[in-house]
Amino acid sequence: MSSEDNKQVVRRFYDEVMGAGRVEVLDEVMVEDFIDHGEALFGSPRGRETLRQSIGAVHGILPGLYVSLHEIIAEGDLVGVRGTMRCRHGGNFLGVAGTGHELSWEGIAIFRLAAGRIAERWFNSDSISIFRQLGLAPSGAAAVSELG
Amino acid sequence: MSNEKGLEDNKELVRRCVQEVWNGGREEVIGELIHPNFRRHHPRNSDFDTYGQDGCTAWVNRVRSALPDLHLAVAHLFAEGDRVVLHLLGTGTQQGPLYGVSASGTALRFTVTGVVRIAEGKIAEGWAIPDELGIRQQLGLVAPLG
Numbered sequence: 504m505s506s507e508d509n510k511q512v513v514r515r516f517y518d519e520v521m522g523a524g525r526v527e528v529l530d531e532v533m534v535e536d537f538i539d540h541g542e543a544l545f546g547s548p549r550g551r552e553t554l555r556q557s558i559g560a561v562h563g564i565l566p567g568l569y570v571s572l573h574e575i576i577a578e579g580d581l582v583g584v585r586g587t588m589r590c591r592h593g594g595n596f597l598g599v600a601g602t603g604h605e606l607s608w609e610g611i612a613i614f615r616l617a618a619g620r621i622a623e624r625w626f627n628s629d630s631i632s633i634f635r636q637l638g639l640a641p642s643g644a645a646a647v648s649e650l651g
Numbered sequence: 652m653s654n655e656k657g658l659e660d661n662k663e664l665v666r667r668c669v670q671e672v673w674n675g676g677r678e679e680v681i682g683e684l685i686h687p688n689f690r691r692h693h694p695r696n697s698d699f700d701t702y703g704q705d706g707c708t709a710w711v712n713r714v715r716s717a718l719p720d721l722h723l724a725v726a727h728l729f730a731e732g733d734r735v736v737l738h739l740l741g742t743g744t745q746q747g748p749l750y751g752v753s754a755s756g757t758a759l760r761f762t763v764t765g766v767v768r769i770a771e772g773k774i775a776e777g778w779a780i781p782d783e784l785g786i787r788q789q790l791g792l793v794a795p796l797g
Contacts, residue, residue, distance in 0.1 A: 506731070540762075542762060542782035542784065542785055543782055543784040543785035543788055544784050574734065574766065576729070576730070576731045576732070576734045576736050576766065577729075577731055578658070578729035578730055578731050579729065581727060581729045581736070583729065583734075583736030583764075583766060585766050585778055608694075608695070609694045609695065609778075609780065610780065611736075611764040611765060611766060611778065611779075611780050612764070613727055613736060613738050613764060625726070625727070625738050625762070625764065626764060627762060627763065627764045627780040627781065627782055628780065629694040629695050629780055629783075630782070630783065630784035631695070631783045631784060631787075632694065632695040634784070634793075635695075
């Protein structure tokens with residue numbers, strides 16, 4: 504598979520699975536023993552079925568979920584994306600009851616593909632931004648983000 | 652910069668920046684590696700964006716004064732066109748103020764993912780997201796999530 508093919512698989516993951524919620528498409532774009540490496544907020548679900556269930560649940564809580572990809576960069580078996588996730592705060596998210604407010608945050612993810620399907624992912628989201636939009640600003644949050 | 656040598660040069664530039672500037676604290680190489688019109692985009696507040704070689708130096712110094720033994724290990728580094736993608740595994744001992752916490756001696760571990768744009772053989776623009784929530788949890792500012 505070429506880098507362009509791999510990019511197309513990652514685009515389908517965002518558009519069809521994450522955006523449109525067509526979780527059945529996961530079988531075409533992801534291996535069964537998918538390995539995820541998230542950060543503190545989203546954790547690291549293991550396996551395609553676990554992710555499928557998470558995405559289904561997230562669509563219930565955060566309707567209108569959509570990821571706009573600002574850029575997609577590929578070399579060898581790796582694909583990197585930088586994007587903005589947008590959704591509506593419809594249900595209980597991190598202990599905060601739904602407000603109907605729009606939420607959005609930035610993220611960067613790296614995918615490893617094997618034979619045309621996503622096998623592994625590493626990502627960081629701007630979790631602090633999510634906390635603040637939910638009114639959960641952690642202490643020290645007013646300080647300039649020295650590492651960020 | 653789409654040929655293979657160009658991509659390797661771009662990756663080497665970013666690798667040098669991680670190793671010499673961030674890990675080594677060698678701010679004298681910033682002029683060689685960072686474009687004069689450098690801009691680093693803060694993930695959520697453009698008021699905190701970093702501009703130019705001097706801005707980059709100040710940013711590095713601020714982080715390294717909090718974490719003097721900062722070490723960023725390169726887990727992934729790849730390139731296409733004028734872009735380089737990187738994924739870093741960071742460690743450092745908090746020996747200076749960070750997020751309003753005074754020196755605590757806490758040994759921190761965190762990840763960073765980023766995208767860099769290269770122009771004229773230097774790092775011209777960057778976007779990076781560290782696991783700031785994870786760091787705040789390790790500093791005791793945020794309770795671990797369920």
